[in-house]
Amino acid sequence: MTVRALVSALNGVLLGKEPQIRLALACLLARGHLLIEDLPGMGKTLLSHALARVLGLRFQRIQFTSDLLPGDVIGSSVFDRETGAFRFVEGPLFAEVILADEINRATPKTQSALLEAMEEHQVTADGVTRRLPEPFFVIATQNPVTQTGTFPLPESQLDRFLMRIELGYPDPDAERELLRGGDRRAALERLEPVVDAAGLAALQAAVEQVRVADPLIDYVQRLVGYSRRGGQFAFGLSPRGALALLKAARAWALLSERTHVVPEDVQAVLPGVVEHRLREAADYAGHGGGALAQQLLAGVDVVG
């Protein structure tokens, strides 16, 4: 089974992180962009590289820095002396997977250059709109905003990421194996693609075929409603958030080799999907999404 092969291949690179790997895969199978947030040195970049490789996608890495400009990402027009005309030189954005490393170190101006690309899969430069390749994923990594030299991502951009996951410290066994084993970069080099473009498209199509029953839609609506009415939430989940939740749950069901979604799927993906979309009412600018997601899960009855 393809999905099992994908998971085990990634497990061989990033040790002891199967839940996060599954979430990341679910995100990409649901055609969503992924944001990985954690402290430096936790394997964020490694996971994103590995994802791109096993999915057999052409990827570009952009290292975001505070002096990166939109043109550096999108590309720019260059004067060609031979033809005597301007020629558009495509930037690193024109790839199937973008590894936006340390995305929150770039200025809001540059981050905003990503907005159109992420939602509409197209970029506009010099008044010309150009389609991006299909599929198109952004896997971004970022350090927590409390770290020095970071800009918080605007809500509009955060909302465009289907999921935000955290990796966390490995458990002692996995860490021991990590310490014992060889270079992880070398392991990455040896990683072979598990699916090709057609295989990935088939998997994505299969996600869309996963069925959702009415009682489950009721559950999602209760979750969304709770986030909108509950006093501890600064604002509720948007319809896009609800759609994202359902999409991710479908992909999770597919990873669990099921053709229909059960509430467990929703609960599994819910923290990843909603944490970055929620703010605590008491701490509007803060980052308390994690606790809120748990409240949401605990506060809503699964069965009407």
Next chain:
Amino acid sequence: MGAEGIAAVAPHAPARDGARRGRGIAYQIPRNSLALLMVAQVAVVLPFLLHLAPWLIAVCLFCCCWRYGVYQGRWDYPSRLLKALVVVAAVAGVALSNVPGFSLEAAASLLNLAFALKLIEMKNRRDAYVVIFLGYFLIATLFLFDQSMLQAGYQLFAIVVVTAAMVGMNQLATRVRPFSNLRLAGALILQALPLTVVVFLFFPRLAPLWSVPLPNASVTGLREEMTPGDVAELGRSDALAFRAVFTGAPPAPRELYWRALVYSRFDSGTWSVGPDPGAAAGPDFDRDETTARSYEVLLEPTFARWLVALETPLPESPGIVLTRDWRLQAPDPVLAVYRYRARAYSGAVPEPDLVRPMRARETALPAEDNPRIRAFAVALREATPDTRAFVDALLTHIRSEPYFYTLNPPVLPREHSIDRFWFETRRGFCTHYAGAVVFMLRAVGVPARLVGGYQGGEVNPITGHVVVRQYDAHAWVEYWQPGAGWIRVDPTGAVAPARIEQGLRAALSAEDRASLPVLGGVRLRESGMVRGLLDWVDSLDHRWNLWVVGYDGQLQADVLKRLLGEVTPLRIGIAVATGGALSGAVVALILFWRRRPPSRHPVERMFAGFCARMARLGWARRPDEPPGSYLDRVAAAAGQSADARARTIARLNGLLYNPAAPGGRAELRQLRGELRRLQFRLAFGPSSGVPG
């Protein structure tokens, strides 16, 4: 808000006014409500059009237009001087218009004017509330003029509009949704209806503390004076006169002679009632109960005291007077639908001996009027000395000579009018013939009188009551014979028998028919869909009169006695409280029903039942626990194998969450069995030997 803002900076607005308006937005009238207020005003004033002078309505509409201009921001409020002028002019207008000074019309006119003028000086919320409450008051006032069902329905609509304006007053200025306001107001009024019914049933009917001045009595109906031709006017009106409900089947229309007024005096071509004969000494006629008919009449307002009754009447409702000329009389003028019961003894001889003053009254004639007919009568009397034969001879004369029955008779002079009719024009209506016969009877010394009232009526096939309209108005003759009392003679039967047998229409010529109003024409037709519809409307209206308008103190006492057994303040209090609680409960039930949870899937219901039973065993599901995980937990606790658990979970999840699963009853039954076994194991322990 635009309008208020512009008004505030208008150069000629008084400074104090501006300062007052400057108190802030909180005192302004929301625009939404302002629009509704204007609609409400039109809705409230419109029905008064039927009862008040047209120029008042014009003033109201003018104010409305002015206010609309202000609303649009094009005009300013009128200046103080102009307002004062308008008020003076309006009051003067009411004083100069031909309504009596202290009448209901005058009061209602002033109220309407105040209501309209308030509109053009309405600036802040307080003013708007004044207009709203004045609106409610005006709606109540209109019932003094008209209490019909149509009117009540319309007023209900007006109440909804006024209430919607009040709802708008309490909304944010940014919410401009007049239709949702109307809906909310409608819902509020609907919720109030059950309570209205309770209060209607139980609220004591107080005797009026003061008398309401009479509305102008310019209504069609019988009058105490009658010049031949008057009844012809009535004949063109299809307005309702009264309805009668008989105990048992109603008699045939030709037997129904509803006596209302007795005209005993004749002077210069006009018959009049003459001085009041006073009340009868008592019902001293011999009453034969086997032929007596009991009936109830709902008389439309007549603004007079006379009531209609079949001969010979005996009143059953309290307060009604039996007069010496055997009519019924109400204690007060009939201003609203008046309801009374009476009995009719058709075979009775109430007055076998005529006392001298009555004889003088019923034989008096002016000395010199109509000499030719006098001579004619005396000559005929000499040929036929017997009074009955004399009357028959008169009727035969009418039948055999070329006399015609018509609604459009030639105009007669005041002097010698009967001579002129009898010998020259020979065209007339019931009054002409009856008047001539009475005159001739008196001329030969027989006591006789002209009786005015209604003859016939239609039976409504739906409720079985008799409807009598103004075109059924009629006049006939009564003459007195010693021992036989008063004998009724209807000369119209001689000239137009169809009028008595089949009603007015049969007796009319094509020319007469053309002069009738449209609906009247339709009513006189025998059948057809429109006729059926009119019958239906009439039956509705009748029930309305019977149960709503006619619900007076008497009827209330009856109803309360039937409801409560014994009428004590405590019982009434309990009944009102119960009714109030019940009507509140109706509203609560509706709210509860609208908030009910959506209907559930059978699998969900089954699982919910399972969860409830398990909770009683101490294995409650946490709310956030998905069904599959929960089942796994309890099944593991019951000691089921992982495989069995997985199968059950897959079945449950499939039924609950997989719309494409084969499912069906068999699967559901299977799952139910598995859950039962699981429950059993948890209740009695895995060692109880139940397979699972």
